[in-house]
Amino acid sequence: MVIARRDFLKGTVTASLASSLLLSPAVGVIARELPLEMDPHDWASIRAQFKLASEVVHLSNFFLASTPLPVREAMARHRQAFDENPYTYLEDHMFGAAQDMLWRKVCVAAADYVNGQAEEIALTTSTTQGLSMIYNGLRLQPHQEILTTTHEWYTHDEAMRLASLKWGASIRRIDLYQHRDEVSAERIVEQVRHAIMPATRVVAMTWVHSGTGVRLPIKDIGTVIIEANRKREQNNQILYVVDGVHGFGCIDQDVSDLGCDFFSSGTHKWILGPHGTGLVWAKEASWAHIIPTIPSIMASEPANAWRQERAPMGATQACWVSPGGFLAFENQWGVIEAFEFIKQIGRKRIADRVAQLNGALKEGLEQMHHVTLHTPLQPELSAGIVCCEVKGMEPRAVVSALKNHSIIASATPYRQSTVRFSAGIVNSTADIEKTLKVMASLA
Ligand SMILES: Cc1ncc(COP(=O)(O)O)c(C=O)c1O
Structure with missing residues (x-):
């Protein structure tokens, strides 16, 4: 990190105590971040691990993570090693002894978080890529359908559409709610139960809708699917796919116990990992349904099969579905430290804090007469996203008014746009108070 002149002038370099100065003859003055002791019970100390601009209230934390110090350091360490000796560093940590393979350590850390097995994790570069691997890899037939909702984010819906073009299967989208007063776990579960048809081969849901902030009763829907599957042949079981990105990292829940067959999430949002990282979790039996789309360099069997001029033997495993070729490994491997940081x-303290701040x-x-809230107040029906509208103002105008007060919100890029906030562990109650004050002034 090169220290900017304005940082010297403002005195923030010494004030932060986060950096020490080193003299490098080649580069001049550079700074190295020293481990800043974090008190995991003190939110201000946690916030100090991030480089987020201090003059701004960051309320779009669902979007793309600012990475904490241990993650930045891990990335910097890997990058330096790659720059110094790219062949050896990759060979030693990607293709060497099993215990030294860093991608496996990412899977171990992820498995610990989801309460599953490392062999159940495929590493991806985003939620979108994971979902695409699933729909593209499932052998759907023309008479079969994917049952989903009208609330999916564009890339999830589009991943289904593109796969349905390939397989000739159809997509049916149901509307789970129009207004937040209609949102209840029982109602949603019954709607899904009634919507399942004999042709339904896949049910696709999103844990937390990024257009409304509504959190679905994913596990209860899973129970409905398990019941429906009891009456079905083994080769016609409903497969339950979840876009989990806005619950993964801000809801205290074992993903392996959600009742879904496939769970896709980025680790570059609520998990606070490096950009361009993500995963899919599925049990061994579920992976067997998938035909890999992109060749993997993390699995030995497909590569051995190629060398021996034969077809890969055995059922598809998670690592066969982790897309190759070479990746931004310094980012992928930095996910280990992100899970450690969390x-x-x-996990529970983070979930409670996110619920508390977004709840406030x-x-x-x-309370504001000029504001229509679209996200349910109940914590079990929401998570870290809050959507609303201000009477007589376009969402973009509201976002811009907030920005004038250094508050970063967003206007949702859905058909029906709303103003969206998302408080995370980097926020304080003062951030929420300031935001409410500015929102009140828009009356
Ligand atoms: C519900 C939902 N799913 C998927 C995505 C895309 O995530 P990624 O960038 O990891 O592909 C988003 C974007 O924020 C989203 O809101």
Whole structure:
């Protein structure tokens, strides 16, 4: 990191105590970040691990992670090693002894977080890529359908559409709610139960809708699917796919116990990992349904089969579905430290903090006559996303008014746009109070 002149002038370099100066003859003055002792029970100390601009209230934390210090350091370490000796560093950590393969360590850390097995994890570069691997890899037949909702994010819906073009299968989209007052776990579960038809081969849901902030009862829907499957032949079981990105990292839940067959999420949002990282979790039996789309360099059997001029033997495994070729490995491997960082603070404490801050925001907005809140107040029906509208103002105008006060919100890029906030562990109650004050001034 080169220290900017303005940082010297403002005195922030010494004030932060996060960096030490080193003299490098080649580069001049450079700074190295020293481990900044974090108190995992102190939110201000946790916030100090991030480089987020301090003059801004960051309320779009669902979007793309700012990475904490241990993750930045891991990335910097890998990058330096790659720059110094790319062949050996990759050979030693990608193709060497099993215990030294860093991608496996990412899978181990992820498995610990989802309470599953490392062999159940495929590494991807995003939620979108994981979903595409699933739909593209499932052998759908023309008479079969994917049952989904009208609330999916564009890339999830589009992943289904592109796969349906390939397989000739159809897609049916149901509307689960129009208004937040209609949102209840029982109602949603019954709607899905009634919508399942004999032709339904896949049910595709999203844990937390990024257009409304509504959190679905994913596990209860899973129970409905398990019941429906009891009456079905083995080769016609419903496969349950979940886009879990806005619950993964901000809801205290074992993904392996969600009742779904495939769970796709980026690790570059709520998990606070490097950009361009993600995973799919599925049990061994579910992976067997998938035909890999992109050749993997993390699996030995397909490569051995190629060398021996034969077809790969055995059922598809998670690592066969992790897309190759060479990746931004410094990012993929930095996910280990992201899971460690979250573990240090505690999954439940993070979930409680996210619920508390977004809850305070919702309650404040609910009091304002000029604001229509679209996200349910109940914590079990929401997570870290809060959507609303201001009477007589376009969402973009609201976002721009907030930006004038250094508050970063977003206007949702859905058919029906809303104003969207997302408080994370980097926020304080003061951030919420300031935001509510500015929102009140828009009356
Ligand atoms: C519900 C939902 N799914 C998927 C995505 C895409 O995530 P990724 O960038 O990891 O592909 C988004 C984007 O924020 C989203 O809101």
